[in-house]
Amino acid sequence: MQKLAKVDEMNAVLEELSSRHLKGKVRALRLSLMALLTGGHILLEDIPGLGKTTMALAFASALGLSFGRVQCTSDLLPSDITGLSVFDRTEGRFNFIRGPIFNNIVLIDEINRAMPKTQSALLEAMEERRVTVEGVTYQLPEPFLVLATQNPVEQVGTYPLPESQMDRFLIRTGIGYPPEEIEKGILRQGSIRDEIMHIPALVRTDDLVSAIAAVKEVYVGEKVTDYVYAIIRATRNHPLIQAGLSTRGGIGMVDAAKAAAYLHGRDFVAPEDVRDVVHAVCPHRLIFRPEHEGVDKEHVLNAILKEIPLPLT
Amino acid sequence: MVRVDLLLSGLTACIALIGYLPLQAYLDPFARFFFPAALLLAACLQVKGRALPPRVLTPASILLFFYLAAQFSLSRLVPVTSDLLVVFLGVRLLGERIGRNYLQAFALSLFCLAASSLYEISAVFLVYLFSLLLMVAVALVLLTFHAQDAAAVLPAREAKKVLTVAALMPVASLPMLLFLFFFLPRTQYPIWNFMNAPAGKKTGLSDTVQPGTAQAVSEVRGAVLRAVSPKVPEQQLYWRAVVLNAFKNDAWVREPAPHDAPAVIRGDAVLQEIYPERTATQYLPALNVPRAITDLRNDGSIDGVFVSRRPLDKKVRYLAESVLADTLQVRRIDRGFYLRLPERVSERMRAEGVALARSGRNSVEKMAALEGFFRGQRLTYANTGLPVGGDPLDSFLFDKKRGNCEYFASCYAILLRLAGVPSRLVGGYRGGTYNDVGGYYLVTEDMAHVWVEAYLDGVGWRTVDPSAWALGRVRSRQARGLAMYADTLGFYWDKAVVTYDLDKQLALVRNAGSKARDLRLPTWFGKAMLLALPVLAGTVALFFWRKQRPPTVEARLLRRMLRLLAKRYPGEIKGDEGIFELSERLNDRHLTRFVALYGSAVYRDRPLTRAEAAALEDIVREASQDRP
Numbered sequence: 007m008q009k010l011a012k013v014d015e016m017n018a019v020l021e022e023l024s025s026r027h028l029k030g031k032v033r034a035l036r037l038s039l040m041a042l043l044t045g046g047h048i049l050l051e052d053i054p055g056l057g058k059t060t061m062a063l064a065f066a067s068a069l070g071l072s073f074g075r076v077q078c079t080s081d082l083l084p085s086d087i088t089g090l091s092v093f094d095r096t097e098g099r100f101n102f103i104r105g106p107i108f109n110n111i112v113l114i115d116e117i118n119r120a121m122p123k124t125q126s127a128l129l130e131a132m133e134e135r136r137v138t139v140e141g142v143t144y145q146l147p148e149p150f151l152v153l154a155t156q157n158p159v160e161q162v163g164t165y166p167l168p169e170s171q172m173d174r175f176l177i178r179t180g181i182g183y184p185p186e187e188i189e190k191g192i193l194r195q196g197s198i199r200d201e202i203m204h205i206p207a208l209v210r211t212d213d214l215v216s217a218i219a220a221v222k223e224v225y226v227g228e229k230v231t232d233y234v235y236a237i238i239r240a241t242r243n244h245p246l247i248q249a250g251l252s253t254r255g256g257i258g259m260v261d262a263a264k265a266a267a268y269l270h271g272r273d274f275v276a277p278e279d280v281r282d283v284v285h286a287v288c289p290h291r292l293i294f295r296p297e298h299e300g301v302d303k304e305h306v307l308n309a310i311l312k313e314i315p316l317p318l319t
Numbered sequence: 320m321v322r323v324d325l326l327l328s329g330l331t332a333c334i335a336l337i338g339y340l341p342l343q344a345y346l347d348p349f350a351r352f353f354f355p356a357a358l359l360l361a362a363c364l365q366v367k368g369r370a371l372p373p374r375v376l377t378p379a380s381i382l383l384f385f386y387l388a389a390q391f392s393l394s395r396l397v398p399v400t401s402d403l404l405v406v407f408l409g410v411r412l413l414g415e416r417i418g419r420n421y422l423q424a425f426a427l428s429l430f431c432l433a434a435s436s437l438y439e440i441s442a443v444f445l446v447y448l449f450s451l452l453l454m455v456a457v458a459l460v461l462l463t464f465h466a467q468d469a470a471a472v473l474p475a476r477e478a479k480k481v482l483t484v485a486a487l488m489p490v491a492s493l494p495m496l497l498f499l500f501f502f503l504p505r506t507q508y509p510i511w512n513f514m515n516a517p518a519g520k521k522t523g524l525s526d527t528v529q530p531g532t533a534q535a536v537s538e539v540r541g542a543v544l545r546a547v548s549p550k551v552p553e554q555q556l557y558w559r560a561v562v563l564n565a566f567k568n569d570a571w572v573r574e575p576a577p578h579d580a581p582a583v584i585r586g587d588a589v590l591q592e593i594y595p596e597r598t599a600t601q602y603l604p605a606l607n608v609p610r611a612i613t614d615l616r617n618d619g620s621i622d623g624v625f626v627s628r629r630p631l632d633k634k635v636r637y638l639a640e641s642v643l644a645d646t647l648q649v650r651r652i653d654r655g656f657y658l659r660l661p662e663r664v665s666e667r668m669r670a671e672g673v674a675l676a677r678s679g680r681n682s683v684e685k686m687a688a689l690e691g692f693f694r695g696q697r698l699t700y701a702n703t704g705l706p707v708g709g710d711p712l713d714s715f716l717f718d719k720k721r722g723n724c725e726y727f728a729s730c731y732a733i734l735l736r737l738a739g740v741p742s743r744l745v746g747g748y749r750g751g752t753y754n755d756v757g758g759y760y761l762v763t764e765d766m767a768h769v770w771v772e773a774y775l776d777g778v779g780w781r782t783v784d785p786s787a788w789a790l791g792r793v794r795s796r797q798a799r800g801l802a803m804y805a806d807t808l809g810f811y812w813d814k815a816v817v818t819y820d821l822d823k824q825l826a827l828v829r830n831a832g833s834k835a836r837d838l839r840l841p842t843w844f845g846k847a848m849l850l851a852l853p854v855l856a857g858t859v860a861l862f863f864w865r866k867q868r869p870p871t872v873e874a875r876l877l878r879r880m881l882r883l884l885a886k887r888y889p890g891e892i893k894g895d896e897g898i899f900e901l902s903e904r905l906n907d908r909h910l911t912r913f914v915a916l917y918g919s920a921v922y923r924d925r926p927l928t929r930a931e932a933a934a935l936e937d938i939v940r941e942a943s944q945d946r947p
Contacts, residue, residue, distance in 0.1 A: 278897025
C-alpha cells in the first residue's frame with residue numbers, strides 16, 4: 007500500500023492544534039478538517055462562548071489559510087458578504103471590492119440571524135464556489151471552507167435555516183463543553199485569542215491541495231456502498247421518519263467517510279469509517295414526522311445502525 | 320449478588336447430608352444423633368460468622384475417636400468405621416471454613432456413602448451417588464473462587480454461569496459411566512453380608528401352616544417378587560409357591576408327593592419374567608398354575624411346585640409359563656394319603672364332617688354344602704384377635720368366627736377330608752399391585768395367602784379359596800403416584816444392574832471374540848454396503864462441516880483470527896465493531912498487521928491473492944503461538 011499524500015502532515019496539524027491550542031475540541035477539529043478535505047462545509051451548532059470562533063481562527067492560521075468573518079445580523083445584506091462595486095473617480099470606473107467570502111476559511115457567525123435573502127446568497131456561493139456580482143463572475147479561492155455557527159437555544163429574531171438549506175452543510179456538529187480538567191486549565195490561562203493570532207502555519211497550501219486530491223482518490227468498495235445504501239434505506243423505511251436521507255446525503259456520507267479513511271491512513275473506505283461519520287452527516291438531514299418531532303435523532307440513528315451489521319468479509 | 324461462601328457452606332451441608340442419610344439406619348445412636356446436632360451447630364455458627372477453633376476441635380476429635388474405637392472388634396469392623404466416619408464428618412463441619420476443611424468434608428461424605436454400600440445396594444444408592452458427584456463438582460469449582468477471596472461475591476448472572484458450567488462437567492462424564500457399566504464387575508449383594516450373613520428374611524410364606532400359634536399376624540410390607548407379565552383378571556391372581564399335603568404335630572407340612580398320576584394342565588400359557596427378592600425359602604412362586612420354570616436351575620414336582628436348586632440369597636430371575644386354570648387334571652391319586660387327618664379334631668368339627676358326608680353323593684355336592692356352611696357361619700377375615708388355645712380351629716368356626724386365610728383354608732380342607740373328599744393346601748400369594756409404568760406385578764409379603772385344592776373324581780384338583788366367603792375381603796390395588804415410580808426405578812436397577820452378573824459379561828466378551836474370529840466377509844451386496852456406509856457417513860459429515868464453515872478464504876481467516884482474539888482478550892470482542900476499530904482499540908500488533916492486509920483486499924473488492932492468504936495464515940499462526 008503506497009503512502010497517501012500528505013496524510014502525516016494533516017494528522018500532525020490535528021495533533022498540534024488539539025494538544026496545544028484547542029484542548030478538548032478534537033472532534034470538532036477533525037470534522038472541520040474532514041469538511042475542508044472533501045470540499046464540504048460545516049455547521050457548528052452550539053451556545054456562544056464555547057470557542058467556535060477561536061477554533062476557526064486557530065484552524066485557519068495553523069493551515070496557513072486566509073480567514074474571513076461575517077457576523078450575521080438581521081440587516082446584513084448579501085453584498086456585505088460577497089462584496090460590492092465602488093466607483094473609482096480617478097480611474098472613472100467601478101472597482102469590485104471583495105467581501106469576506108473571498109477567503110479560504112469563512113466564519114459565518116450566527117447564520118440564523120441573517121435574513122433569508124442573505125442566507126440564500128451565502129448558501130449559493132457555498133454550493134457554486136463562485137460569486138456573480140453585477141454580471142461578473144468571481145471564482146472563490148481554493149481550498150474553500152465555510153464554518154457557520156448557530157445558536158440552537160435562541161429563537162427570538164432568528165430565521166432558522168430550512169431543511170433544504172441544512173442539506174448544503176456536509177457536517178453539522180456541536181462543540182460541547184470541554185472536559186473538567188481542561189476547562190480548569192483554560193480558566194487558569196485565560197483567553198488565548200492573542201496566542202492564536204500567532205500560530206505559525208504548519209502546512210503549505212500546496213500540501214492541502216494535494217491532500218484534497220488524495221481524498222478524492224480514496225477507494226470506495228462495493229461492500230461499503232452496500233452498507234451506506236442499507237443505512238439510507240433504513241432511514242427511508244423507518245416509521246418515525248418522514249423523509250429519510252437524500253442521495254446528496256448519501257454522497258455526503260461517502261465523502262466524509264473517505265476523509266475519515268484518509269485521516270486513518272487508508273486509501274480505501276472501511277465500513278467503520280462510514281459509521282464514524284454518520285452522526286455528523288446524517289441527523290440534520292432527517293425530517294421526522296410531526297408527531298415525533300421531539301424524538302432524539304441520534305437515538306433513532308443509533309438504533310438503525312445497530313440493526314445493520316458491519317460487512318466484515 | 321451471590322455470596323460464594325454461603326453457597327459453598329450450603330452445598331457442603333447437602334453433601335454431608337448425602338453422606339449421612341444412607342448410613343443413618345445402620346449407625347449407633349450416638350453417631351446418629353451427633354451428626355444432626357453438629358450440622359445444626361454448624362449452621363448457627365455460620366449465621367454468626369464464627370467457627371470452632373482447632374484447639375477445641377482437635378482434642379474433641381481425639382476423645383471421640385477413643386470413645387468410638389473402644390467398641391471396636393473384628394465382628395464390628397464396619398459399624399465402628401461407619402460411626403467414626405460420620406462423627407468426623409460432623410466435626411469437620413464445625414471447623415474453620417477453609418479449603419482444606421471443605422475438601423476433607425467432601426472426602427468423608429464420599430467415604431460415608433461408600434460405607435453405606437457395604438450394608439445395602441439399591442437404586443437409591445445411584446441417586447445418592449449422582450447427586451453427591453454433581454454437588455462435589457460444583458462445590459470444587461466454587462472452592463477455587465473461595466480460595467482466591469474468602470468474601471467473594473458473584474453477580475447473579477455470573478453465578479448462574481459458573482454453576483451451569485460446573486454442573487455440566489459431571490453430566491458430561493455420564494456417557495463414560497455407561498460405557499464402563501459393561502466392563503466393571505459388580506456385586507449382587509452388599510459386601511458386608513460376606514462377614515455376617517443376614518438373618519433369614521421373615522416372609523409371609525412358610526412351608527408349615529398351623530393356625531392358632533399367634534394372636535395376631537403383623538403385616539410386613541416388604542416386596543416378595545416382581546413379575547413382568549400381561550395383566551391378568553383380578554380373580555385369577557394367585558401366585559402358587561408351595562403345596563402342603565400332610566400333617567405333622569397338627570401342622571400342615573409338605574411331604575414328598577405320593578404316586579399320583581402326572582397332572583395335565585390345559586389352556587393358554589401366560590409367560591412371566593419374575594424377579595424374586597432374596598428369601599430363605601427356595602420355592603419359586605408363579606401364577607397359578609405354573610407349567611414350567613426356566614432360566615434358573617430348579618426341580619419341579621407333579622403338584623405344580625418348583626424349588627430352586629440353589630438358595631435364593633442373591634437376586635435372580637426366572638421365566639415362568641403358567642396356565643390360568645382352576646383345575647389340575649389328574650387321572651388318579653393316592654386317596655388315602657389325601658384323606659389323612661390331624662391327630663386332634665374337635666367333636667363339633669367331626670360332627671359337621673359326618674353331616675357333610677351325608678349331604679351329597681359326590682364331591683361337587685359336598686363342596687357346595689360346605690360352602691353353604693361356611694357362608695352360614697358368617698366368618699370374618701382378620702389378622703388380629705385370632706383364636707388361640709386348645710383347639711383354635713374349633714374356636715374359629717363356632718365361637719370367635721374370625722381368622723385369617725390359614726384358618727379358613729385349614730378348616731375347609733379338614734372338613735373336606737372328614738367328608739371323604741381328598742384335599743390339600745396351596746401356599747402362595749393372592750393379588751398384586753400392577754405397575755403400569757414398568758408393566759409388572761409387585762407382590763408384597765402381606766399378600767401371602769393359603770387356599771385349598773379339592774379333588775373331584777375323574778376331573779382333578781379344583782382350586783377353592785374359602786377366604787373369599789368371608790365378610791369383607793381385601794382387594795388388590797393399582798399402584799399409584801410417586802411410590803409406583805420409586806418401585807419402578809428399583810425394579811429396573813435390579814433388572815439391569817444387580818441381576819446382570821459377571822458371567823454374562825464374560826460370555827459377552829467371549830462371544831464377541833469368537834464372532835470376530837469367525838467373521839467372514841459377506842456377499843457383494845454386503846461388501847458394497849460395508850463400503851457405502853462409511854462413504855455415506857463421510858459425505859454427511861463433510862456436508863455439515865462445509866455448511867457450518869464460512870464459504871470464503873477471507874471469512875475463514877477472519878473467523879480464526881477473531882476466535883483467537885476472543886480467547887486472548889476475553890469479553891472484549893462484542894462483534895459489533897469494524898476490524899480497524901477493533902485493532903485500534905486492542906492495539907494488538909498481530910491484529911494490526913492482519914487488518915491492514917485483510918482490509919486492503921476485502922474493502923477494495925478484490926479477492927486475496929495466494930501470497931496474501933499465505934501471509935495472513937502466517938500472521939494467524941504467529942498470533943496463536945505468541946503468548947503475551
